[in-house]
Amino acid sequence: MTTTPNPAVTTAQATTQTTTMTMAAALNAALRDALEADPDVLLIGEDIGTLGGVFRITDGLKDRFGADRVIDSPLAESGIIGTSVGMAYRGMRPVCEIQFDGFVYPAFDQIVAQVARLHYRTGGTVQMPLTIRIPFGGGIGAVEHHSESPEAYFAHTPGLRVVTVADPQDAYSTMRAAIECSDPVMVFEPKRRYWSKGEVDTTVTADLSSARVLRTGTDATLVAYGPLVVTALEAAVAAEDDGISLEVIDLRSLSPLDRQTVAASVRRTGRLVVTHEAPGNVSLSSEVIASAVEDCFDHLEAAPERVTGFDTPYPPAAVEDHYLPGIDRILDAVDRTLGRRNSREAA
Amino acid sequence: MLTTTSAPDHDLVAGLVQPLYVLAEDGTRHPDPTLDPLLRDVDEELLTGLFLDMAVIRALDDEAVALQRQGELGLWPPLRGQEAAQIGLARALPSTDFFFTSYRENGLAWCRGVSPGEMLSVWRGTTLSGWDPFAHHMATPQVIIGAQAHHAVGYAMATKAQGKDDIAVACFGDGALSQGDLNEAMVFAASFRAPVLFFCQNNQYAISEPVALQATVPIALRPTGFGIPSLRVDGNDVLAMRAVSLFAARHIRSGKGPMFIEAVTYRLGPHTTSDDPTRYRDEEELESWRRRCPIARLERHLEQLGTDVEQLRAEAKRRSLEATTALREAVTTLPEPAPESLFENVLSTEHPGLVRQREQFRAFRNSLAPEQADGQQTEGSSA
């Protein structure tokens, strides 16, 4: 991610506006600023208007911009996305909210068979500048369908940009970029990090395709995205106590994938661990590891490892902590790449 | 098609102008030519039975809310205000008719003999499905809005194909009316004359969204477009609910195809314990529906019939206490799932990939310090 201030903005305003806020507030600010900046931007989703969204991400926006631009939609996800396709035909830039990750499936057909293909199908004539926001991931003790990580289905679909955000600044800047982008962008928001705080400078811009190195290190590269970026950084701190230096990469964009950033890091460290909440089978870690093997096989000093959700449906809340990758499982994988004592050694 | 005399407004729908009812707000009995023939068996015992059911269900529901507030449950979707709709339906159908419901039908579950522990485990997060659907002829709560309507239709088509006469019931809310699944289910049901009852509890809201966003005309009109006859009924009148349910079940069982019931009711509580309804509805509206309490209405009726309501209330209190005590006990004694149980039942047979993952998981847990393995691994600070 470009973390330099947007030159145009900084020269015009000559000041940065840095505030400490939660990721939820940062997303709210990004939506507000996007609605302010462009009359073609509108928001649509279930309970996003009067209620301000079940996570309050759109809090206050209906009062400010009116019910025509912040639309409480009927309870139908296919309708939300399909209607937005029609609006996009007419030049609008709909920002759709899917209330929870597990409710995107009724919209799957509209997303993969329409949104993702219209630009290609029409030889570039029809643009689909939709932004599809999805709170995703587990760790909140929820009932079924509220803790899913469905990102790989969409990353697998050509024609979509699939991005994740990890902290308030990233959330603000990435959301602004997504709304401005003329491609359809799916933004996966880590719901369990909504209330984590950070500094946000609203003049900072981001691109939608690059990973970022959040911490440099020499012994192994640890790749994460979304909710596990914080966990990965904490793992790196813990590893330091053991004298292990981890380089932490926030993938950010899941499609297209920033292979270069990952490969450059692996060339330096020689080791790769990838972590995400989604099941590992045919997942982002499959793709990142395959890319690394293709791009820098000769630099790999150990087999890449992944720490993911297991290949099961998301389990009941009572055992979700066992399902979700945590610091210890990540460090165990790091130990394997380093040939250190690890849980599988005896097995 | 529908042979009801109280269908002045449309030949496929009854109760459009005024939802069907037999108990007025003040508890007086109102004659209805369609429903009266179905109420001939009503006596004091039946009425007090319905009263006790509703009272106990309300107490259980309140207790579950309290348990959630005390941290014993992750979430609870209260049904307060919808007791008559659920009890009237449940007590009208034989226990072999199969329910496919959403998450709010705990009144139905209670009537079907679901135990408190079975009812709570999903909301405590110890399981994804609290009971054996076949033991109770009731599928466990469906969270995906509208999905269960298809299941009910398919089940009904299968019973028909098997030459059996049990029917299926799809229970859903007003919000579900907008989902493709529900509308597709009605097409299938109509085209194949499936023995299925579509049972909509119109509680006026889908979380914060008022019903007008899902249907600009009464919901009961929607099925008529599919050729499915429908009944719009006062969902806070337990006797009318029982009567329309009997009416619909008889129609469906006689081979005439699907029927639809819209129970016009109100959710007095929050959508779930996570919801803050003050953000989308006002006290005045709430108060007007509180005055239409289904339990109070039946109580007034019983009073007029000369029932000793003091004694009835005392009995309700006794049974409620018994039920809520059992609920509270059940919650604290629910077994915690073993960590490794999360690997079970993905497929009907094990496959090597998953067996390997479970072995690695076991090895990992064994490698942890005991206190970590029991609880969990170190987690991110901001979870």
Ligand SMILES: Cc1ncc(C[n+]2csc(CCOP(=O)(O)OP(=O)(O)O)c2C)c(N)n1
């Ligand atoms: C496919 C899908 N989309 C969204 C949701 C989130 N959600 C849960 S309940 C609900 C409202 C349902 O309203 P209604 O059908 O009227 O039933 P009620 O809750 O009033 O009983 C919504 C939007 C969901 N569970 N499933």
Ligand SMILES: [Mg+2]
């Ligand atoms: Mg409703």
